[in-house]
Amino acid sequence: MAKAKFILKEPNSKVETLIYLIYNYQYKRFKYSTGEKINPKFWNKTSERAKESKQFKEYPEFNARLDVLENGINTAFRKLLNDGVQPNNANLKVELEATLSDKILKPNKLTFFSFVENYIEESKLNKKEGTIKVYNTTFKYLKEYAQKYRPIHFETINLEFYNHYLSFLRIEHNLSSNTVGKHIKTIKSFINEATERGYNNNYDFRNKRFKTIREEADTVYLSIEELQKIEELDLKASPRLEKVKDLFLIGCYTGLRFSDFTQIKPENIVSNNTVIEVRTKKTGQRVSIPLHKTVRSILEKHNNKLPKAYTNQTMNDYLKEVVSLAGIKELIETTITKGGKVEKKVLAKYKLVSTHTARRSFATNLYLAEVPTISIMKITGHKTERSFLQYIRVSQRENADKLLTHPFFK
Known part of the structure; x- marks a missing residue:
């Protein structure tokens, strides 16, 4: 039996979230964006309608609109059957919108740019500051392209636009492949959200050739031996470098991001001072990490209260000084595709080290020590x-050395 129900897109949201109409029929599932939004605290999951609340005075009209949608999908389904047409998601959508055309206001027709502008403003309520910055940068490039070449509408975002836009970012702005890929990924997320909300019917962005470009970056990790060299440095004469050294080593032996390893507090040290337990800032995951002896030593040195960190950029500058003083100056050849051209440089290893090197070093060193991958992933938060394996840094030589201990090669 065909049945309609309404669900929230994000039932745990603290702000308004979209409502979907779900229609189960003939072992199929039809999903339709109602265009309606509600704060989950005003939603009755059992009745699948807005609660009768004084705080949400418009609930009668709101629920009436959902009733119209439910009656509309049932009418559309019956009409297809009566006309001898086998229902599927495509013709059900067409029939539903035809049925509703005179009974309910359709979502306002938004231009692509209007949607993006509204979406960025809306995202400020529930997304990180860094994400909003990426959204704004992508939007800036889109507006510049539209002004210089051609207007951008939902229906014009196709493979022709994709190829021309790639050239615009690569050649005119001399962006690296990974930066170009980040902007394409953001554009696709904009269109996907608009599609979910019923504003876009052009699916060219899902074509396999409309892809997010990614180039493996020349990132480095520091081995256990190199970390020991850093740990043995006597930097008491330079408090700023001493502080950076201590914080960086905490990151190298916990696998936490900069935003997390610089915020460890006494209450994060649990289980008789054997485990660090934190809720990560970026993903909200709770992770538990065994306390390495180096971490324990640094925490004791600071009475479990780590010194206040510099900004990430400042710490990266000072960190290069620390690693250089440790004598980590091996020459590394790097390549990057910028402006559509491959650029090669030879740099001393210390120049490639950043705060994020700590996290990569943690993952790579544990992997080389044959700690089970699943155990490392529990800390790093990787889903697959x-x-x-794309994240860790293991050279061909290190991989061969690791295999020497495998029974197959004995």
């Missing part, structure tokens, strides 16, 4: 082994 494939994404984890």
Whole structure:
């Protein structure tokens, strides 16, 4: 039996979230954006309608609109059957919108730019500051392109636009492949959200050739031996470098991001001072990490209260000084595709080290020590082994050395 129900897109949201109409029929599932939004605290999950609340005075009209939608999908389904047409998601959507055309206001027709502008403003309520910055930068490039070449509408975002826009970012702005890929990924997220809300019917952005470009970056990690060299440095004469050294080593032996390893507090040290337990800032995951002896020593040195960190950029500058003083100056050849051209440089290793090197070093060193991958992923937060293996830095030589201990080669 066909049945309609309404669900919230984000039932745990603290702000308004979209309502979807779900229609289960003939072992199929039809999903339709109602265009309606509600704060979950005003939603009755059992009745699938707004609660009768004084705080949400418009609930009668709101629920009436959902009733019209439910009656509309049932009418559309019956009409297809009566006309001898086998219902599917495509013709059900067409029939539903035809049924509703005179009974309910359709979502306002938004231009692509209007949607993006509204979406960025809306995202400020529930997304990180860094994400909003990425959104704004992508939007800036889109507006510049539209002004210089051609207007951008939902229906014009196709493979022709994609190829021309790639050239615009690569050649005119001399962006690296990974930066270009980040902007394409953001554009696709904008269009996907607009599609979910019923504003876009052009699916060219899902074509496999409309892809997010990614180039493996020349990132480095520091081995256990190199970390020991850093740990042995006597930097008491330079408090700023001493502080950076201590914080960086905490990151190298916990696998936490800069935003997390610089915020460790006494209450994060649990289980008789054997485990660090934190809720990560970026993902909100709670992770538990065994306390390494180096971490324990640094925490004791600061009475479990780590010194206040510099900004990430300042710390990266000072960190290069620390690693250089440790004598980590091996020459590394790097390549980057910028402006559509491959650029090669040879740099001393210390120049490639940043605060994020700590996290990569943690993951790579544990992997080389044959700690089970799943155990490392529990700390780093990687969802798949494939994404984890792309993250760690293991050279061909190190991989061969690791295999020497495998029974197959004995």
